[in-house]
Amino acid sequence: MNYQRILENIGQQVQREFGKGKVADYIPALARVPPKKFGITVATVEGDEFRFGDSEEPFSIQSISKVFALSLALKLEGAKLWTRVGREPSGNPYNSLVQLEKERGIPRNPFINAGALVTTDTVVSYDQNAGRTMLEYVRHLSQNPAVQYDEEVAMSEKEYGHLNFAMSYFLKSHGNLRCNVEDVLDVYFHQCALAMSCTDTARAFLHLANRGTSPISGEKLVPARRAKRINAVMLTCGLYDAVGNFAYRVGIPAKSGVGGGIVGVIPGVLSICVWSPELDAIGNSRVGAKVLELFTTKTKLSVF
Numbered sequence: 001m002n003y004q005r006i007l008e009n010i011g012q013q014v015q016r017e018f019g020k021g022k023v024a025d026y027i028p029a030l031a032r033v034p035p036k037k038f039g040i041t042v043a044t045v046e047g048d049e050f051r052f053g054d055s056e057e058p059f060s061i062q063s064i065s066k067v068f069a070l071s072l073a074l075k076l077e078g079a080k081l082w083t084r085v086g087r088e089p090s091g092n093p094y095n096s097l098v099q100l101e102k103e104r105g106i107p108r109n110p111f112i113n114a115g116a117l118v119t120t121d122t123v124v125s126y127d128q129n130a131g132r133t134m135l136e137y138v139r140h141l142s143q144n145p146a147v148q149y150d151e152e153v154a155m156s157e158k159e160y161g162h163l164n165f166a167m168s169y170f171l172k173s174h175g176n177l178r179c180n181v182e183d184v185l186d187v188y189f190h191q192c193a194l195a196m197s198c199t200d201t202a203r204a205f206l207h208l209a210n211r212g213t214s215p216i217s218g219e220k221l222v223p224a225r226r227a228k229r230i231n232a233v234m235l236t237c238g239l240y241d242a243v244g245n246f247a248y249r250v251g252i253p254a255k256s257g258v259g260g261g262i263v264g265v266i267p268g269v270l271s272i273c274v275w276s277p278e279l280d281a282i283g284n285s286r287v288g289a290k291v292l293e294l295f296t297t298k299t300k301l302s303v304f
């Protein structure tokens, strides 16, 4: 399929969508990102890549990192992880405290903040160098040793992270955080601050389109069973409380972040990452969701 033509076509078609959303402004480093930044990368299981616009420019992946934390936590803890975090859509904002209180400190899923704090805590509980391990893992997945934490973003996540502190202490009071709150949050704030391009991100997710194995190196990065499960959780929980509408419009497992990135997986075919920083009211990239909707429509590729 001529994905390049399709991307260019979509790039033109979404021009009128710019200016309607709002760049994340809860920390200054994100508030200054130019709203019109726009990149797309498609990586296929055949090893081809197709790029459009600002596809090579690193952006703050934010909640997309929750997939890496889940993958590492499952590797370390196995199915026991699911006693500490659920796998149902939340139907609530990603940083809701109310739900966590009602459900006695068991987060609904690993892709809302509370759930990611549990997966990150799991990783930290096995590994004193969890921050380093996470970075090396992501570098390996994206085949880019230059991937870095943006320290400025990580510092402001901490400075403005009161709700995440509150959530962590709440988890701790329910016995659902093993490690020290500060240690868990340090890793959590750093993983949110991973700076990756669309190409880095599409590559890092490509194994999930290929039953867990990198189609490039042939390395089994996660067992096929786990790839299936991670994709399933992305499909049902990857876009916070907009996940139903996204499945309806787009129809693929995906994960978004408030930096404006959305990465999607079409099993057996490809991974795709879009970056456009203007968000909708729920915190998902407006143009990003539109691009993915047009992509699955034009290519007739979705999981349904």
Ligand code: GLN
Binding pocket: 061, 062, 063, 064, 094, 095, 113, 157, 164, 192, 256, 257, 258, 259, 283
């Ligand atoms: N750093 C953000 C937070 O913890 C990540 C949220 C997101 O991307 N949805 O609140």
